Amino acid sequence: MRYKNTYITLEASLFKHLENNINRFNCHFSENDNNKVMIDKAVFMIDYIRHQKSIRKDDITPGGYIRVPSKFLNIYLQKDLRKYKDFLVRYGYIKTIPYCKEDSKSYGYKVCFFENKRDQKHEIEEYSAYEFLSFTYEKFLSKSLKQYAKIEQKKTAAERTTKHLTKWLNGENIQADWQAAFKFLEKDQSLSLDQKKQYSYSINRIRLDQWYFLRSTNDNRLHSNLTNLPSTLRKYLSHNGQKLVSLDIKTSQPYLLAGVFYLIIEKNTDSLEFLKQGLRCKQVRDKFDTVMNSITLSDATIADFRAYKSLVCDNDIYNYIGSKLSSKFISTVKSANTKGGYFDSVYNTELGRKEKTHFKDLRGFCKVLVLEYMYCSVENNSLRLKELRRVYPDAVNEFIDDFKYCKELEIPKRLGRRRRTKRQKEIISRSKKLFSKFLQQLEAFIVLDIVTKELSKVYPKMFMTTIHDSIIVPKNYKNEVKTFLQKKLFEMLGVRSEIKSELWEA
DSSP: OOSGGGOOEEEHHHHHHHHHHHHHHHTTSOTTOTTSOOHHHHHHHHHHHHHHHHHOGGGOOTTSOEEOOHHHHHHHTTTOHHHHHHHHHHTTSEEEEOOBTTTTBOOEEEEOGGGGGTTSOOOOOOEEEOOOSOHHHHHHHHHHHHHHHHHHTHHHHHHHHHHHHHTTOSTTTOEEOHHHHHHHHHHOTTSOHHHHHHHHHHHHHHHTTOOOEEEOTTTOOEEETTTTSOGGGGGGEEBTTBOEEEEEETTHHHHHHHHHHHHHHTTOHHHHHHHHHTOOOHHHHHHHHHHHHHOOOOHHHHHHHHHHHHHHHSSOHHHHHHHHSOHHHHHHHBOOSTTOSEEEEEEETTTTEEEEEEESSHHHHHHHHHHHHHHSOTTOOOHHHHHHHHHSOHHHHHHHHHHHOOGGGGSOSEETTEEOOHHHHHHHHHHHTHHHHHHHHHHHIIIIIIIHHHHHHHSTTSOOEEETTEEEEEGGGHHHHHHHHHHHHHHHHSSOOOEEEEEEOO
16 A cells, blocks of 8 residues: 555454454445445544554543544545444444533544453454555545645654654564564463553554654654554564664653753753753743743752752652652552552553552652652642652742643632633643643653754664654664763753663563
8 A cells, every 4th residue: 555554454353253244234235325334444444543542542531432533534434434433333343432512522432342352362363454445445545644644744744853763663674573572462461451452453553564653742752653562562673683772861851850950050041042942832932931030049949959950860769759758658558468569549541540550669659659740730739749749849849830830720629609611721731731741842852853863963874763762773882872862961951861771672
């Protein structure tokens, strides 16, 4: 097929079941009856739902649904969305949730064929590339998907700004030992059947050269098949027979924040302005300006910023936080069973909801705690966040709060019968995300636009790609890239970094 984003893979059992039902359904209609179902369109809709779910994990609902605009599905299905939605729901291939008019949310979809087969063994099926029966529809679909991609301009933007990385994202440069990956998944008893299906789907898109990439304005990161591939499967990837290694900044986002504080203390306005220009979102840039203008460099503020820098650069921040948590709080999360460790309810991105999670040590718990603090609302008064705020220096808490602040927060949540309006809630929700976006966009600018771009000039023939703050290169380039990364970070932020490396080896 001409355009890679129209490639489709399907499990053999699902395809056979679907084909049989379509044949039985169509036998009731004459040859040219418009009520007949095309297997091409049915297969495409199932795959499209899965694909959207794999690349938009943050948008998955608590029930596992992904909302897809009917406008585009109707285009791809040639105005037959209702027919194919009804057919696939009727025969148990997908489930839907209704659109939400109040919140302007589209219909939600999820593939549920295997939910009805819970008694089967947790085995990974062989996937194969689906070949369209109708060349006319295949051509139409390819053209429509390409046109939609142009409208979104996501892939185009990624190619324009990160071609030094995206040029390597293809089957000629990345190979997957999919058979070994499938054996690993079959033996892993900790994974549910749904997880195994999703993981096998991810590895199959690489195996069958179905690559996608986009650069999101939301976080400025480069998203691709690799960012959605579970970390446990990375060891099955290689570059033309060469083993790969990932290099990433230890405690990346706390480190970047420490670097910003150091530049503020040193009054290095040129470097701060340079970093600000790397923030792609105007709202984040404007907020950064507002926060910077509100800072008064008193002795106390300078001392707090220096203390945070020391906390990140001279200590293990997560171990330090763990050592400062009160014994009373620790008793609320410490496990009482023989398994030991710690338990608390934390947000699960795959499930889209909070669930009771086990941590083998306090460091792992504190790592999640720091991440939650970056994303939470200033109104979140949970006990664990109060503990973290107590450990953090006051000026650091104030900096984070100012980034998330909006005037709508001054309106009471509820005053008598009056409540905050929908518009006010939306503004508060967007504002609380600005701090995390600031760190994500800063990280992406440094890694994608500065470090890797310069590396590609120094080593033009070196394979290189990224997974957020991680730079992936062949094993034999590990030391050169590590040294380069540390040197560049120090030049930009004035703070020494620690680089972790992980060999992708089965």
